[in-house]
Structure formats: C-alpha cells, structure tokens
Amino acid sequence: MNYLYFLYIEFLAKHNIPQIFGDITFYVIPCTIIFIALLIAILALVLLERKLLGWFTQRKGPNRVGLWGLLQTLADALKLLCKENITPNNADKFLFNLAPVIIFIPVMIVLGLIPFSSEFTFMNFQTNLLIYIIVATMPVLSILLAGWASNNKYSLFGAMRNIAQILAYELPIAFTILSITVLASSMNLTQITLAQSSKLGLLGWFFIPCFLGLIIMFICTLAELNRCPFDLPEAESELVCGYNTEYSGMRFALLYLSEYGMLLANALLIAVLFFGGYLSPFGGYLTTGFWIYIEQVSWLLIKTFLIIFLIVWIRATLPRMSSPNLLKLSWSILLPASIINLFLVVIIKYIGGV
Template identity: 65%
Template sequence: MNYLYHLYIEFLTKYGIPKLFGDITFYVLPFCLSAAVLMLVVLFLVLFERKLLGWLTQRKGPNRVGIWGVLQTLADALKLLLKENVTPDKVDKFLFNLAPILVFIPAMTVFCIIPFSAEYTFVNTSTNVILYLVLVAFPMLSLFLGGWASNNKYALMGAARGIAQILSYEIPMTFVVLSVVTLAASMNMTGITLAQYSRNGLLGWFFIPCIIGFLIMFICVLAELNRCPFDLPEAESELICGYNTEYSGMRFALFYLSEYTLLFVNSLFMSIMFFGGYLSPFGVYLSQLLFGDTHLGTVLVYFEQAFWLCLKAFMIIFVIIWIRATLPRLASFDLLKFSWTILIPLAIFNLFIAVFIKYTMGGALCGLS
C-alpha cells in the first residue's frame, strides 16, 4: 500500500492539507471503498444470479424495475428495509438480534484481506490465509446461533445440519489450502499470487499441479456457502428456510447480503489459490502493452489486476449458479459420508502430490523461471 499512501499524501499536500489528516484518513478510506464496492457487487450478484437462473430455466428473470431489471435488487432491499422487524414471542431476544450482526461482520471483514491488486490489500498480514479460513467459517457458527435462538424446530434442524456440514467440509478444505501453501511457500495471499507468476501466463497457475485440490475446494466451498446441491441447512422444500425461517425485514437482509458476500469472497479466494489471483492470463498486463511505462500505464495496471481477479471470480460464480440450476439436493447422510470417505482421503493425497512436486522441482514449477 506504500505506493498508494505516497500518492495520497502527495495529492493532499498539493492542496495544502496537513499530512496528519492523510495519515488518519488513509486507513479509513479503503474500508469505505471496500464496503461501497462490496454493496454494489452484491447488488449486482443477486441480479446476475436471478437473470442467469431465469435464462437457464426458460424464463426472463427480473425485468420490470428499471431497464433490464437493473433496479430490482435495489427495490427488494428497500422493501426489506421498510418492513417491520418481527421478533417472535419466545425467542432468545439478545441472541436472535445478535446472530445477523455476527454473520455480517466476518463476511465484510474477510473482504478486506483479499489482495485485489499488487498495491491494494487493506489488511495484509503475513499469514492471512489462516485468517481467511477462520473468518469464513465464522458465519456458520453465527447461523447456528440464529437457528438456536429462533426457538423454531425447522430453524434448529437447519442450524444443526449446517454445523455438521461445516465440520466435515472444513477439513478437506484446510488440507487443500495447505497443499497450495506448500507449493507457494507462503501463507500470504499476495505471496501465493506472486508464486504463480510465470512468463507463460496461466501455465504457472496452481490449478495445474493441484487440479484435484481445486475440485475438492470447489465442492467444499459449495458446502460452506450452503449452495445447491449442499443447501441442506436452508432446504426450502424440507425445512422451509432452515435457520432463517423466523427472520424477516432487515435482519433477513443481513443474512442475505452476507450469503452473497461470502459467495463472492469465496470465489475470489479460489481464484487466488488456483487461478493466479490478480495475475493476467497472458503473463503480461494489457495496459503495460498498450501504454508502456507511462504514468497512466502504471496506474492502469492496478485496475487491470482487480479486473482479472473479479473476472476469474465471476467465472467461478457462473459455474456455481449453473450447478444450482442443474442438480437436485443431496441427502444429508450421503453428504457427510461423501466428505469423510472420499474428500478427506483425496485431499490428503493432493497434499502429498503438492509436497512431492515441491520436493522434486523446488521453485521451478511449470513455466516459472
């Protein structure tokens, strides 16, 4: 962030604003930016999913509010905001109100540790992969809190299913992350991204040595996000809506928002782990090709990096939605059996492959020079 920091201070001093102001605001700005961008992304994602599902199921999707239904999500959000906050009679009021907040905060926070470009990582710790794993697993616990506090049998069952699911799918996911960490020799997402750099573009990305790992991770992410075919905790046709049966209005909106935030963040994380994060698939940035080493070129590179990362993430999201339109739901016991008997052994095998590759080839992976 140093480069951005100096740019910012330089910009302020040009207009005679003291450096102290810059020092304070510089750490607030990225957060505001993250929050604003995240909201926009989520609003877009909801529309994207509905349009895509509509397209896949021979419908039109939202098309009444705004041109091409663009404002539909906004209208929905407004409706949820204006709705009465119903708190059922016999719920644990404190926990009931706490749960949506505890779902939302980790989901927002995790957005801040993603390296969007070489210069833009709001919180950059040396082991932020672990931080990520913790933060992403956290909302599920909050969901359990909500399901428990709702004093509703369907909600409780959904929450219990959610816990069982996350317990069995967190383990293979951690193994896969471990194998990527081994290959990259770094626990930092920027480090992992840079380890995948090669002049041959996408040949250096980790999905080539770790293809099993990627598939496992993809399945685990589906399970963690409660997406189809692993949407047991909120199985609509069985548990009505699972843990959020009793939630309405803004509190439901918070669940909804964090669900899509996590979808986006998980896809970002997968792109970083296996698809070279913000690296260009051609090995060289287009803006560098076009503008060379000019001032404009160096600034545009950062935007291009963010673009590549988001593009990769959206491709993954597309597949996730596609799966939702295609597959029925798994049965709950098959789900747990699948994880313990197939995914975990495979994940450990994948770790062995990663260690073997690392041991024999050292840093010289695929196209890495």
C-alpha cells in the first residue's frame, strides 16, 4: 500500500496538487472501489450460485435477462429496490429498520482487511487476522435484531438458532486461526501470505501442515455462513425464511446480499490462510512489472472461486443437519479436533524451526 501511496502522491505533485488532498482522497478512493467491487462481486456471486445450482440439478439456471442471464441478479436487485418496504404493525420499527442497515458495515470492513495483492490491502494492521475474526461475527447482532424486532415466531427461532450456531462454531475457528498464527509467526494477513511463499510453489502453503485445520475451518465457515448443511437458521421447510421472513424490498435484499458478502469474505480468508493468498502455485510469478499485481489478484480470485464452487456443490448435495446434532458436532468433535490440530502444528513448527 505504501508503494501505491508514493506513486499517487508523486502523480499529484507533478500536477501541483497539495499533498493534503492526496492524503484524504487516497483513503476515500479505495473505499469507493471496495464498495463498488463488493456490490458487483456479490451480484455475480448470486448469479454464479444460481447457475451452478442449475447445472447441478440438470436445469439451465437463469438465462433470459441479458446474455446468458448475466443481468439476472441486477434485474432482481432493481426489482427489490422498487418494491414497497413493509414494516409489520407490531414490529419494533426502529430496530426492524436498523438491522439491514448495520449488517453491511462488518461485511465491508472485513473485505478491506484481505490482502488482494502484495500492495493492495486497504487496512493493513499488525493484527489483521484478529480484527477479522472479531468483525466477522458482527452480522449475528443484526440477525438477532432482525429476528427479535420482526415480532414473528419463525424469525425469532431463526435468530435463536443462528446465535447458538455462531457461539458453537466460533471457538474451533479461533483455535484454527491460532494454529495458522503459530505457523506464520504473525497475525498480519500479508505476513501470513508471505510466510507461505517458497520455491516449491503450492507445496509451501499452509494446507499441508495444517490439513486438519483446513477441514475444521471449512466446516465452521459453512456453519457461520448458514450454508447447507448448516442452514438451520433459515431452513425454509421449517422456519419459512428464518430471521428475514418479515423483510421485503431493499431491506430483504440487504440482508440477503450481506450473506453473500460474508461468503465472499470467508472464502477469501480461507484462500489467504491455507492456499497462499495471492501467491502463484508455481513458485514464481508468470508476469513481471505492473502486471504482477493483476496476476496476484487473479490467483486469489481463482482460489476463492474454487472454494465457493465447493460450497455450492455441498449445497446441491447434502440435506440439512438436525439442530441438536449441529451443536454436538461442534462441541464434541470440532473443538477437540481443533485443539489437537493446534498441538500438531506447534510440533511441526518446532521441528521445522530447529
């Protein structure tokens, strides 16, 4: 980021623009970029999931709006924008309207923490990873708000299940992330990425020493995102639509899209932690000069896409878990396994370090 900053200031100095302008705009521009990129990515993600699910179930998926249905989600979003926002009579109106507004904030913060390339991290702190796991659990607060304020029994059940689920699955994630921190000796996501670079390419990535951790992390991510087979909070066959049953129009769209935003963010995180982030799988980069940044972003996005593909594949295949088993799985299998994983990683690190 510093490199880009100097380039930008230098560019402004050439045109006799004061540095203070550059200092301000340098942080505004990335925010705008990330917001627009996020919206486009989420819309693309919804389309991607619908297309993939269509192919998995021998359908065509959306194919009417635009070329190959590319504009389908855009059309859906426009439709939702135009729809009336209905607030139920007995709902807590302030909280009901607040929930969809604040659910998007953590999603955007979280995306800003991901290193997209070696020079392209919007918020590069020493403890990026710690901030990530704290902020990534924030949407559950909006979900609780939405569920509670709707004054609907199904919404309340959805929110209740969601909280139980997040509580249960947050701990294994924390232990897995701790093991990654041990391996990389850092809590900065760029440092973690760099710690995975080696001449051997993908053999140096952390999914090899921390394979158990990868599996735990993947399962827990599914649970955190309320994805199948852990989609109990919005199980449509039981709870109609879970916490967003009463929402309509753009508020529903915000709740719905924030889920996809978190899906994108968590897939990016898994790619960074276990699959070398923006590193090339061949050891060295294929391009040179400025193109290297584009290559790095592409590698990260390809890895993310593969992870999302796997998540959609799972959704197309598996039925939903039952609620008591869901908590049992976390507390009695995943949590001990994540602690064992931490020990294993410490031993590997010790042997490797000596």
